Amino acid sequence: MNKNLNASINSTVQYCTVCHRIFNQGESWFYCPSCLHCHVCEMCKTRMESSHSHRLIRKFSLDYGIEKICTRPDMASRILSAIYFHSERSCFGVRNFSNDDSDSNEHSYVWLTFKIIGQRIKNFSYGLEHFIKPHYHLAICAANRPEWLITDLACILQSIISVPIFHQSNDRDMTFIINHTNISVIVCDKHILQRLIRLQSKCSTVRHIICMDDVSDMNSSKSLLFCS
Template sequence: MDLAIHDTWKPSYWYCDACNRVLLHGEYRFNCTVCDNYDYCKTCVETIDPPHPHKMVPEFAYGHEETRECAKVDMATAVRAAIAMYFDRRCMGTRDVDKENPSIYLDSYSWQTFHTIGGRSKKFGHGLRSLIEPRGYLCICAKNRPEWMITDFACMFQNIISVPIYTLFNDREIAYAINNTNVSVVVCDKQMLPRFIDLHVQCPLLQHIVCMDPISDITPSMINNRLSLHYMGDIEQAGSIKQYDYVSIEPDECLTIISTSGSSGFPKSAMVSESAFRAGFPRWCLPSSIERVTLCYRP
């Protein structure tokens, strides 16, 4: 018996209509696209002769409580509910690259579960509280990767206003966007790190830079006493030790500040409230047993 996800061995809400066996949480169930609520287990769909006359579509059988953490309606609560609901389900995947030639992408992906992404986001949010207070402004600037979303979730959990900035901005545009939003903390990847170190002299409120990648090759001579550099992994580790309560947000409060591309001058900043951002997610807290994958090119 193959289990698509096998962190736990508890009964699901489904059973096989052929052998009457209760399917396990995370096991594949094969659902008939015509018959109402009709499922086979993997063994029966492969061995029953004659086979079921209609198409059977593989889906995951889940058995977790589907209403936890959904009583309060805000983005942070919804993200935490998804983490709890689908904790051992695949959440974010990155395309693998050739080890000898990293410029060559492979056809496989490396996945992190909702449990992993959620745990990292919560710990990173706790760790960020040593650098920034709730309702402070934090810039995210990196190419597309799980750490981008982990940072965004961490900001939601601690009511920190995220300020995403394009990596394609020139130095003048980056400095303008940071100063225009009073950013005090920047979270970036290793490629953007040298640029932010150089630009910090133009950004008087910038106090901390958190790099998503290890920064062992950064020397003290590259910075001064006004700027602190941190590794994201160290912040997560600190957050696993010292934890804070979640900080709630009001619907009309600013959740994020999104910058325009800057094609017609300096980038313009758009303040997006929590309720406006949440309106983009119509299936609010609705459980899904469908394994749907969405491709994301930019963060």
């Protein structure tokens, strides 16, 4: 395997696991939701169809050309189009709110550009592929913050159904929503993490809890993926 291919494997660029060719922008490719790290080009898919027992699902490279994403009507293409056209413009603003000094709050925003947010969305969407299949349900339970929207937009890129859960809901309501929608993955902040771990025994469909914050000082029996 050559040096360029190694670099692409370690980045967010998709490649064929059979012929090891890097997918071109806008190229359609196929992946198997049942097999880990199985994504193949159209030619290899034709060759392996008779020997592969699972159904292969068609996808498009997330970094396809702007001339194509501008003409597609789906939400994922609109998100990628905005990231491309407004890459250097401010996208999300975050501030530390202080009730004691309201005059300084107006100018205390720290802005993240479309380019930075777009890369975080795409990185997280690639990570979600290893935890949840398309059209399955993922819950988001956290206070208002950039990672909340990053998670929601990443779900759109992967055709995952996001289910918002108010972070101040009581245990009964949280358990009902999780069980009623068959949630398999929950994305939360560290303030709600231990509570969700405690409720997991009542939620049989939950397989992974993904935390937005650093939890290196916490012990958890669940799988943790950082939204960064």
